[in-house]
Amino acid sequence: MNDRFVIILAAGKGTRMKSKLYKVLHPVCGKPMVDYVLTQVEALSPEKVVTIVGEGHEQIESVLGDRSDYAVQEEQLGTGHAVLQAEDLLKEKTGTTLVISGDTPLFTKETLDKLFSFHEEQKAQVTVLTAKTSEPFGYGRVIRGADGQVDKIVEQKDTNEQEALVEEINTGVYCFDNQTLFQRLHEVGNNNAQSEYYLPDVVEIIKKVGGKIAAYQMDNFDESMGVNDRVALSRTQAMMQRRINEQHMRNGVTIVDPTNTYIDIDVEIGSDTVVEPNTKIFGKTTIGSNCLIGSGSRIEDSQIGNNIKIISSTIEESKMADGSNCGPNSHLRPATELGEDVHIGNFCELKNVQVGPRTKIGHLTYVGDATLGSDINVGCGVVFVNFDGVQKFHSEIGSHTFIGSNSNIVSPVKVSDHAFIAAGSTITDDVPYHAMAIARQRQTNKEDFWQRLSVSDSEEWNK
Template identity: 40%
Template sequence: MTQTSRPAAPIAAVVLAAGKGTRMKSQRHKVLHPIAGRPMIEHLLAALAELQPERTVVIVGDGREQLEKQLAGRAVFAVQEPQLGTAHAVQQAEAALAGFQGDVLVLYGDVPFVSATTMRSMIERLHEEDEPAAVVLGFEPEDTLQYGRVIAQGGRIAWMVEHKDADDGQRQCRLCNSGLLAAPADVLFDLLRKVGNDNAQGEYYLPDAVNVAISEGRTCAVVTTEDPDEVAGINSRAELAEAEARWQRVRRSKAMAEGATLVAPETVFFAWDTQLGRDVTIEPSVVFGPGVTVADGVTIHAFCHIEGAELGEGASVGPFARLRPGTRLAKGVKVGNFVEVKNAELGEGAKANHLSYVGDATVGAAANIGAGTITCNYDGYFKHRTVIGERAFIGSNSALIAPVSIGADAIVAAGSAVSRDVAAGELRMVRAEQLVKPGWADRFHDAMKKKKADPKK
């Protein structure tokens, strides 16, 4: 706040999410489509949470059951039916904010990347000496397109107009309306009751609440974001992809600035909560799902998919490996090409280098899992766990039929199907007796060649 500011008031938020989202052509609610593995509205609410709002009201319409399930316990809901415009939408929050004495931020569920800093600047502007009735968030895009305009001078708004209702002179203005607004609760709902719908669309526009205040001789102010991408709305699959691309570009730059090496940055995709240590090397075409933590010095080779996993210091993964939720790799673990790990813990220095599935397992330090090994964890009804002791050696092409335990320093011979526990230091070999018939193959080949040469015989 500036030195001429008034004390801050409690904050509430009204998040508009009642749109039909028809351009998405999806059964999923528009604001629940993910960016970086997180529903877009969750990105917005995470930024909002930094302001510690006293109340959050989400305006819902079609698909409201999905939003109520996603945000249960974190917001209250107000239904807009029918949908008569943005001013009408905000009005639906009045009952939910009854008795609230503070400032209201009006946000949009499909404008997910407004920062907490920007939100805070809007609230702080409300509390400066001129006490504006409302503060609008403006931006200056390269192309003003169909955006409404904010006609302002010196940060004070003279008038606001929708693009469809603007004249040629007003359309020359480059300051556009993001749709976001802040106002004291009592002022906001008083202004909204005075908004009419005499416009090209016959709707009740939220910007007209600002015009009502100006008509009454009250000051209204605009705060301008320096980053137009911050207020980019998402209404189609193409815009969703563009938002994903912007988010990924920023995250890749952050990763490299913080000490990670990305060999081909444009091919690496992070999730919203990916955590990387220093001196991490990530080769091309690596995809992170949510819930991944990578310690210092880890190498992730090309074409890996990692989700819900913790990678310990100096671990090596891939190429072509998949780490699924519940994977925990200790220091120096090696998970090699075409290995899948799920809900398993691999102790320090353990190795699974080739073509294996390790699921629902605990693998001891320095254990070696040979190529083609499978932990058979599912019996068709229940999952069972495999325990492999420290320094145990599992020979290639083995099947460990859970629940089963392999003791420390034990050896399982290649090709074994192990269904009973193996004691520490024991050798377990489970193979059928080899049958040898000398000359049988030669006689077989001769017979087949003669038959092929003369099919009539």
């Protein structure tokens, strides 16, 4: 097998995206488009990858890092000119060079490997990756001769009536003999409407000097979709999402309604987990086995254990140990960690909290900047008052404690094990072991208070 090299074209400004974000950095299912392309070619173990970048190249380099070499195209003078920027890095190499666009995230390593192998088997100077579609309008057509070999590639605007009916199109991906590529690039002219140097012109030049032109037709046209505007981005996202969801289902995950379930590319989900509709799972999230992710839930960059139930809740940068549950309509904010069999009920919010095993926080409660032990019962309407407007303060609640409804924990306080806090208390001091803290004014009844009202007020009240 010849040495393999890759050039990724990522210098286009993407003006049709109408965005401040560099085009190839627009995300598809949680990963920038160009990252998908690089990930797939990395799987082929090439000797070198060169990414052609342009204005704003620092953004791409910060995303891809040292996974690629870079060459800068200072002026946008066409795809041929872009490839030429890699000359200093590749021109002395012997082998096969793949040229692919950074805005084509749907290509798979399997397709690209087949293209490499076909090119090498054919001993061609250039091989064009083609696809067949019943709607070829807008694509360059691949015209084959009677022997099945490539005769020419005709752009849409240049096709005659018969050529326009051809359904085999040019995907814009090529394999070249590396030294032939850089030799012939210098012969490309810019005598066209855009005054640009086009890479497909190299194919015509190679043919004229007797070089062999081959074409490999891929199985799935959808892989070739490039992204030039937000409409294409949406279509690409839908195709990638279908691919991701199908992979999870093949791995034993039940996705009730795949068309209304949104899962990022790097998410991991264990078998026998059920994901209900209108669920969104983002980032580096991992979810274990035998879980239920209920409708309307949103999970981002979190670690979810086994046998967990999340119902209509939001989980951000948090951890849930085996057997815990959350919701409906609760929110775990960053740095929250739930121990095994913890119960978080409805309309609760936790932030920067560590909760020990079997603790129950039932409903309508806020817990922030605190450590809670095991087997605690937190009543309804409890609020951890942790912010004085300048600083955040931390409280510690011991195991087997009871916090009565409508209590305020004014941090920083320490509540020892087996302590009790009476309902309606505002706790500002530490609570010792086995003690009950009552921090509320004693009830006073004002006798005959009704009589203090005027007669007219009393009549109005009784209406």
